[in-house]
Amino acid sequence: MSDEITMIKPSRGWVALNLKDLWKYRELVYFLIWRDIKVRYKQAALGVAWAIIQPILTMVIFSVVFGKFGKLPTDNSIPYPLFTFAALLPWQLFANALQRSGTSLVGSAHLITKIYFPRLIIPISAVVGGLVDFAISFVVLIGMIFYFKVYPTWNMLWIIPFTLLTLITALAVGLWLSAMNVRYRDVQQMIPFLIQAWMFASPVAYSARMITDRTWQLIYGLNPLAGIIQGFRWSLLGGTPPGELMWISSTVMVILFISGLYYFRRMEKTFADTV
């Protein structure tokens, strides 16, 4: 018999994060991700191929519309398809994570109302699960890099922190959206639109260097994805390092993340009653 004592009492105001409990349940994150991936591709004829079809098709469309017809300039005269694909990778990781985490709590209502586990597990696994698709499309990107003969440098290692930042940003927004969605189902209607608008506000199809006005640059930097995507491109393909854009982006991200965590925890106590 363990001497573990659990106190159950109404929590008041801002709840402590209770990271210890989260750590205890870490295997559940793994199992939920594993379930989602299994289920997602189980009855799809093309299976895991969908992980690369989506970004590749988007790249083709962008290359035709923005590259060929729109003649948008790229950084460092990188071929447009490669230029946009390098941005689509973190973008899709972010967009998919947002989409899945936003509705994750409501989608897991049957679990939340029956069993205790740290609720943070649900949006976390929804976000982290996107890494599998990301890894698969990353292989395609490597192939493209060699095809277009853009040889990577050691800067490529920066990919790892940038990917982490993408996940944290997605989780930050996901925490806000998923918790709000439990109470206000309007949120899930809003998410597709939010994602679309957010994409145009991020340097996915175009280069962040097109924004030359100083004030606009600062405003643009408020979008954490602006710095991250620019950084992604830089580390893989060279060109302009994200620089000060990154500082603004990171600050915004940290604020979003911490506030998201606390908002989520605050709402958590009523999830089982309202979902």
Added chain:
Amino acid sequence: MSDIAIRVINLGKKYQLGALGTNYRTLRDTIVDTFSATTQALLHAGERAASPKADENRFWALKDINFEVKTGQVLGVVGRNGAGKSTLLKILSRVTEPTEGHAEIHGRVGSLLEVGTGFHPELTGRENIFLNGAILGMKRTEITSKFDEIVAFSEVEKFIDTPVKRYSSGMYLRLAFAVAAHLEPEILVVDEVLAVGDAEFQRKCMGKMSDVAQQGRTVLFVSHNMSAILRLTEETMILEKGKLVMRALTQQAVDYYLSSGLSRQGERNWAADEVPATADPFKPVALRIKDTRGRVVDTIRSTEPFQVEFEYILDQPLTGLRVGLYFMSTRGEHIFTSFDTDDPQRFELQSSRRSGRYFSRCTVPANTFNEGRVVLGVNASSYRIKRYFQDEQALVFSVDATGAPGTQWSEVRMGPIRLALDWEIEVR
């Protein structure tokens, strides 16, 4: 190590009223409410009268609950629907937070509020064992080491690599219970899981539960099944309308519960707050099962006819109303449905009903049900216009098959009905 496993002090839980599923709000509601609240506040600045309206919409599902459970004790909890049993279990298993008071729990809690939580139909039995185990709080190594035992208990070895969506409901339940039963927590909180499944499965579950109890674990067991409570528990608590009304030795508690009318045997009464506002102008009052002598009973004999009586009030005249009964198995499968205006002529005759107190009665002929439990649901609706009221589990009654056709053989007869058929044996 303390010898107290659970200590509950002044526990209370307040809920917002509102039908299930409608208590989430849209952003618009909040914006509108905030706006009107602000205007109200501005208009009545300084008055600060406590608004009585806000409290009308809340009710205490549990209030002032105090009790202790000793390590190794098996404590039963009984009470009618809505008495707060499920809320208590949800608080103790940390699914929801109490509004006031606190509970102290010594040891790992495993809760079986429902078997098969988190099962995914697309995944195989093997995959679901791991997933469900993790959701219930088991470590991967723990599941791996108990895997064979779980599979053996569930008796689905042959289908372990088949998606569970192809399982029969019996197999599904067995597998789900098998995982949960191997959780081995120090404190087990169980809600009514035994109400599902066939007799064989129930026996197996009961066996496992008494094993758990004999291993010196603490069990909190909620059930409507008095014989299960009597068999498994030493002491029992009775909850009524959110309050703890009695705690005594099980035999005493069950006697009290059965004789006090709390158990709602053979009769279901609807309190005003149990009927959603959408039912208006239809008001269900009571549903009763009566034997041939007109007594309200909870067990009917398969060989005798019995009467079902549904009492309700119409506040306004209604046109096209039909009031009906669903007879279902405890697994939720419909056995049959019948409405009071199924006869077209009667429907013509009674096409509109004036306001007043009504009794819709029907007689179910002898030799209809097989032994077991039957769930009775009610429905009041106008075809294709509106469903006024529906309660799919209004009441449960038992069927005693003594003397029914075929009872000279003691084997279990399959199927929910037991007709007396006119057989003919011809030889050529």
